[in-house]
Every structure is written in C-alpha cells, then in structure tokens.
Amino acid sequence: MAEILTPSRQSVIRSSDALQQGQLVAFPTETVYGLGANARDDKAVARIFDAKGRPRFNPLIIHTYSAESAFLYVQANDVAVELAEYFWPGPLTMILPRRKDCSVSELASAGLSTLAVRVPRHELAQELLRMTGLPIAAPSANRSGSISPTTPQHVAESLGDRIGMILAGGACDVGLESTVIDLTSGTPLILRPGAITAEEIERSTGLKAYYDFGETDKPRSPGQLLRHYAPGAKLRLNAVDIEEDEALLAFGSLKFMGSKGGGFARDLPEERLLNLSETGDLIEAAANLFRMMRMLDMKNDRIAVMPVPEQGLGIAINDRLRRAASETDRG
Numbered sequence: 266m267a268e269i270l271t272p273s274r275q276s277v278i279r280s281s282d283a284l285q286q287g288q289l290v291a292f293p294t295e296t297v298y299g300l301g302a303n304a305r306d307d308k309a310v311a312r313i314f315d316a317k318g319r320p321r322f323n324p325l326i327i328h329t330y331s332a333e334s335a336f337l338y339v340q341a342n343d344v345a346v347e348l349a350e351y352f353w354p355g356p357l358t359m360i361l362p363r364r365k366d367c368s369v370s371e372l373a374s375a376g377l378s379t380l381a382v383r384v385p386r387h388e389l390a391q392e393l394l395r396m397t398g399l400p401i402a403a404p405s406a407n408r409s410g411s412i413s414p415t416t417p418q419h420v421a422e423s424l425g426d427r428i429g430m431i432l433a434g435g436a437c438d439v440g441l442e443s444t445v446i447d448l449t450s451g452t453p454l455i456l457r458p459g460a461i462t463a464e465e466i467e468r469s470t471g472l473k474a475y476y477d478f479g480e481t482d483k484p485r486s487p488g489q490l491l492r493h494y495a496p497g498a499k500l501r502l503n504a505v506d507i508e509e510d511e512a513l514l515a516f517g518s519l520k521f522m523g524s525k526g527g528g529f530a531r532d533l534p535e536e537r538l539l540n541l542s543e544t545g546d547l548i549e550a551a552a553n554l555f556r557m558m559r560m561l562d563m564k565n566d567r568i569a570v571m572p573v574p575e576q577g578l579g580i581a582i583n584d585r586l587r588r589a590a591s592e593t594d595r596g
C-alpha cells in the first residue's frame with residue numbers, strides 16, 4: 266500500500282527524491298490531488314498511464330512553480346502573460362505551442378505540438394515543485410473512470426495499491442479541476458470548464474474567452490477536441506513480416522521476423538528499424554511510442570508495426586496505433 270506522508274519538510278524532500286528517481290508521487294493541489302511524475306522522463310510518464318489504467322493516452326498537464334518556469338517549455342503570447350499575471354499561481358491551465366527545445370516527454374503531450382501548463386498555488390505543491398526544479402506531469406490521482414480525489418484517503422482508495430507515496434496536504438479547497446484554456450489561436454477557448462470562469466477572466470483582464478461547446482448543448486470533452494498527431498507515413502498493423510519498401514516499428518524479439526525482399530528484419534538499417542521494447546516491456550514501449558513513430562515517419566513512407574498485446578498499457582498503445590493507421594488511410 267502507498268505510504269501516506271504527513272506534511273513536513275522531510276516529506277517534501279522524500280517526495281522530491283522519489284520524483285527525481287522516476288517514481289510516481291501523489292500530491293495535493295488547490296483543485297484536486299495530482300498523480301505526479303518527472304515530465305522529462307518518458308518511462309515515468311508511461312507509469313502514470315499504467316497506474317491510472319487509462320485506455321488511451323490523453324495529454325497531461327505540466328506543473329511548475331512559476332510562470333517563468335512554465336514558459337521555459339511553451340511559447341507564451343501576450344494573452345498568456347496577462348492571464349498568468351492574474352491567475353497564477355492558481356487553477357488555470359493554458360494550452361500553448363511547445364517550444365522547439367522543449368524537454369518534456371512527447372508522451373506527456375500525446376505527440377501533440379501543444380502543451381498544457383499550470384502553476385498550482387497549494388503551498389505543498391509549490392514547495393515540492395521548487396525542490397525538484399522539474400516540470401511535473403500530473404493528471405488527477407484517480408483510476409481512469411472514477412472521480413477526481415480531493416483528500417489523501419480518496420487517492421489511497423483509488424490508487425493505493427499502485428503507487429508508492431502520497432504526500433498528504435488535507436482536503437483540496439477548490440475541489441474542482443482547473444479551467445483548461447486553449448491560447449493557440451487568436452481566440453481564447455475554454456476546453457474544460459473549471460474553477461475559473463470566462464466571466465471572471467473578462468472581469469479581471471478584459472479578455473473575452475469562449476466556451477468551446479459543440480453544435481448541441483452538451484459540452485464536448487477536451488479529448489474530442491484534440492487534433493491528434495497523425496503520421497504522414499502509412500501504417501500497417503499486426504505485421505508478421507515486412508514488405509520490401511517498409512520500415513519496421515518492432516515490439517519484442519525480431520528473431521522470426523522475415524522480410525519479403527529476402528533476409529531478416531533485424532538487418533534493416535537504423536532509419537528503417539526501431540524497437541519499442543526488445544524485451545516486450547509495455548511501459549518501455551509506451552515511453553518510446555511517440556518519439557519512434559515520429560522518427561520513422563520522417564524517413565519512410567510505409568511503416569509495418571508488429572503486434573502489441575492488448576493488455577495493460579498495450580490497450581492505450583494499440584488505440585494510438587489504430588488511430589494513426591486509420592488517419593493515414595483517409596489521407
């Protein structure tokens with residue numbers, strides 16, 4: 266079971282050390298408890314999806330202790346700077362373009378060219394973020410499909426058997442997730458309503474933000490609004506051999522993988538062969554997925570993909586691969 270750490274400097278140090286080592290730490294924010302991981306570490310980010318049991322890779326929010334540290338990872342614009350001044354630290358998440366030199370894992374933003382950033386104001390979150398100095402990826406600290414936790418006990422009930430540490434900081438005072446605002450177009454769009462309303466934004470900054478509702482009265486979930494990274498290359502899934510002109514995104518052993526042009530898949534040159542995980546480890550595969558898809562996509566028109574088992578993180582990996590394959594079919 267997860268250890269619940271009472272709030273103290275010692276607990277913050279231990280949580281920070283755990284994060285540095287790539288472990289998951291649940292920590293309090295003013296909205297809900299977050300399930301934190303070092304956002305620069307692909308494997309640590311993969312562990313978040315594994316622990317939550319999410320059936321797909323939704324992009325995560327990156328937490329930092331100040332606007333300056335958040336803007337190291339994304340390209341801020343005037344609106345972002347103004348909103349940061351009024352609402353950070355606080356329950357507002359901004360979607361902005363990733364910087365070219367952004368060191369955050371591609372898995373954390375699900376392969377998108379944008380990144381969600383937020384500066385929480387909870388005192389313990391602030392202390393922890395300052396101590397690690399790292400960008401921390403953190404979705405709400407609950408299993409996929411259950412409600413967001415606002416006390417350390419909620420976290421323990423939902424994820425206690427899947428994570429090592431919960432930094433306890435009492436009940437969250439907002440109790441509602443942060444507002445997610447997309448600032449990548451000329452018009453600020455609220456993708457997820459939350460603790461800060463459009464009215465509040467207008468009252469304090471004069472900026473007009475619009476709720477991004479669909480055609481119907483029902484709000485669309487941000488997941489539906491996302492434009493996902495789609496490779497230009499054509500993907501062929503569940504490949505048991507490769508065609509002459511294909512690159513290979515492998516999973517596991519290549520021993521029996523043949524090439525129709527003769528020879529073995531394992532002898533392909535590096536720009537045509539990448540292995541998600543030679544040992545068949547799904548966490549490693551998830552950690553490598555977006556980077557390897559992108560690398561093969563840059564140099565190849567057709568990519569064969571070996572089968573990935575439909576279990577654990579394999580479910581989210583296959584979901585992403587299937588969508589990438591059908592997206593390229595259409596184009």
Ligand code: TXA
Pocket residue numbers: 294296297298299300323324325326356358360374377379380381383403404405406441442443444445456457487488491
């Ligand atoms: O209050 C909160 O925001 C909490 C605490 C822990 O900070 N975190 C949270 O994270 O609710 P999560 O992962 O449960 O929700 C993140 C939301 C999702 O709806 C996701 O689709 C959206 O933010 N999101 C993240 N990155 C995005 C991106 N690049 N573009 C559009 N939406 C994005």
Ligand code: MG
Pocket residue numbers: 404405413
């Ligand atoms: Mg959530």
